[in-house]
Amino acid sequence: MTRPWSRELWRLAWLAAAGSLVGWLFSAPAPGLAAGLAACLLYHLRKLHALHRWLTRHPQSEPPTAGGLWGELFDRLYRYQKGQRHTQSRLRTALRRIQESSEAMRDSVVMLDQHGDLEWWNSAAERMLGLQAAHDRGQHITNLVRDPRFVAYFNARDYREPLTLPSPIDERMILQCQITLYGDDERLLMARDITRLHRLEEMRRDFVANVSHELRTPLTVLAGYLETYADHAEALPSRLARGLGQMQAQTTRMQNLVNDLLLLSRLEIDQSGGDHxxxxxxxxxxxxxxxxxxxxxxxxxxxxxxxxxxxxxxxxxxxxxxxxxxxxxxxxxxxxxxxxxxxxxxxxxxxxxxxxxxxxxxxxxxxxxxxxxxxxxxxxxxxxxxxxxxxxxxxxxxxxxxxxxxxxxxxxxxxxxxxxxxxxxxxxxxx
Incomplete structure (x- = not known):
C-alpha cells in the first residue's frame, strides 16, 4: 500500500503546484493554491461518498471502480468482507450442527447468559423444565425453576456436585441438574431424568431397612438363648460349650451390622432435621x-x-x-x-x-x-x-x-x- 499512498501524495503536490502556478499567472498564488487543494478535497469526498453508499446499500456487491489509494482500499475492504462472510457462514453451520445435536439429546440443555437469563434450550428442556419459546426467552432461570434448593445452588456458584430435585412441571419426575461455567461468566445448565434410578435407589433403601428391621427380632432371640446357655456352660458338653463364645461374638457382630444398616437407612430417608x-x-x-x-x-x-x-x-x-x-x-x-x-x-x-x-x-x-x-x-x-x-x-x-x-x-x-x-x-x- 506504500506505492498508492505515495501516488496520492504526488497527486496532492501536483494539484497544489498547479493551483499555485495558475494563481501566480493571475497575480493570486494563494487563491490558486486553495483552489488546487479544494479540487483534491472534492475528489476524496466523492470517493468517500462512493464508499459510504457501497457499505450502506450494497455491501455484498462489487466495490466501486477507483484507482490509486482508493482502489487499494476498496479491494482490501471487499476481500475482508468476503473473509468475514465465509467465517460467519462456517460459524452458523457449526452453531446449527450444535443445536441439531443438542436437539437429539435426551438430556436437557439450557444456555444462560452472564446474568442467568435464558438464551437457548433444546426440546428436552421443554419436556423436563416446562420452558416455552414464546414466553420464557430472556427470563431469569430462577423465575421458572423456583425450588429453593435450585435457587441456593445457582447463587452459590459451587457447581462441583450435581443437584437432584423434582421437575417443576411434574413432581413425579426426578431430575439431576448440573451447571457449568463457560465463556464470559455464562452458564450451561444440563438436566437428566433419573426417575428410574431414583426409584431403584428408594427400593434398595426400603429393602435394606425392611430386611434389617426384620432381622432384629430373630437376632435378639438368638442372642438371648446364647446368653442363657453361656450362663450354664458348665452343664453343656465341652465340645458344645467351646463354640458358645464364637456364636455370641458373631451374633453381636450381626446385631451391630443390622443397627448400622438401620441407621444408614434412616440417615438417607429422614431429611427433616427436627432434632437439631x-x-x-x-x-x-x-x-x-x-x-x-x-x-x-x-x-x-x-x-x-x-x-x-x-x-x-x-x-x-x-x-x-x-x-x-x-x-x-x-x-x-x-x-x-x-x-x-x-x-x-x-x-x-x-x-x-x-x-x-x-x-x-x-x-x-x-x-x-x-x-x-x-x-x-x-x-x-x-x-x-x-x-x-x-x-x-x-x-x-x-x-x-x-x-x-x-x-x-x-x-x-x-x-x-x-x-x-x-x-x-x-x-x-x-x-
Missing amino acids: APLDVGALLDSVRRDAEALSGGRQRITLEVDATQRLIGSEQEIRSAASNLAFNAVRYAGEGRHIVLRWRPHPEGACLEVEDDGEGIDPAHLPRLTERFYRVDKGRSTATGGTGLGLAIVKHVLLRHDARLEIASQPGQGARFRGVFPSGRLVADG
Whole structure:
C-alpha cells in the first residue's frame, strides 16, 4: 500500500503546484493554491461518498471502480468482507450442527447468559423444565425453576456436585441438574431424568431397612438363648460349650451390622432435621473419649483437645455416632501403644471435629474409597476387629446432613487424620 499512498501524495503536490502556478499567472498564488487543494478535497469526498453508499446499500456487491489509494482500499475492504462472510457462514453451520445435536439429546440443555437469563434450550428442556419459546426467552432461570434448593445452588456458584430435585412441571419426575461455567461468566445448565434410578435407589433403601428391621427380632432371640446357655456352660458338653463364645461374638457382630444398616437407612430417608439443637461438642467428645478408652482397655493413650467455643447446631445422636465411629476406628486400627487425639477446634470455614492418631496409617490409594459401604483396606484385619464396614459411610452421611464435609489425610507409617469441617452457619456462640 506504500506505492498508492505515495501516488496520492504526488497527486496532492501536483494539484497544489498547479493551483499555485495558475494563481501566480493571475497575480493570486494563494487563491490558486486553495483552489488546487479544494479540487483534491472534492475528489476524496466523492470517493468517500462512493464508499459510504457501497457499505450502506450494497455491501455484498462489487466495490466501486477507483484507482490509486482508493482502489487499494476498496479491494482490501471487499476481500475482508468476503473473509468475514465465509467465517460467519462456517460459524452458523457449526452453531446449527450444535443445536441439531443438542436437539437429539435426551438430556436437557439450557444456555444462560452472564446474568442467568435464558438464551437457548433444546426440546428436552421443554419436556423436563416446562420452558416455552414464546414466553420464557430472556427470563431469569430462577423465575421458572423456583425450588429453593435450585435457587441456593445457582447463587452459590459451587457447581462441583450435581443437584437432584423434582421437575417443576411434574413432581413425579426426578431430575439431576448440573451447571457449568463457560465463556464470559455464562452458564450451561444440563438436566437428566433419573426417575428410574431414583426409584431403584428408594427400593434398595426400603429393602435394606425392611430386611434389617426384620432381622432384629430373630437376632435378639438368638442372642438371648446364647446368653442363657453361656450362663450354664458348665452343664453343656465341652465340645458344645467351646463354640458358645464364637456364636455370641458373631451374633453381636450381626446385631451391630443390622443397627448400622438401620441407621444408614434412616440417615438417607429422614431429611427433616427436627432434632437439631445447639450442642456442646466438647462435652460430647469427652463422653466419646471415655467410651473409646473402655474399648481400648488401656492399649492406647486417648486425649481430648477443645479449642473452639462455639456450639454446633445439629443432632446429638448423629454427631455422637459420627464421632464414635471415628474414635472407635482409631482404637481398632491405630495399633497398640499409640496416641489418639479427639479435637474440636476453629477452622477458616467455621469449626472442625478431628480424630487423629500416630498409628500405622493408610495407603493414599485407599482414601477415595474409604467411605464406601463394606470397603475394607485389610479384610482379614477388619473382620478380626469386629467392624461392620459401615462406620465411615455413616460418618459421611451424618456430615452431609449437617452441611459439612469429610477430609481424610494419611500416609503409611505416619498415622491418620479424619476431619469433619462444619460451616460457620452451623455454629452459634456458647452461652
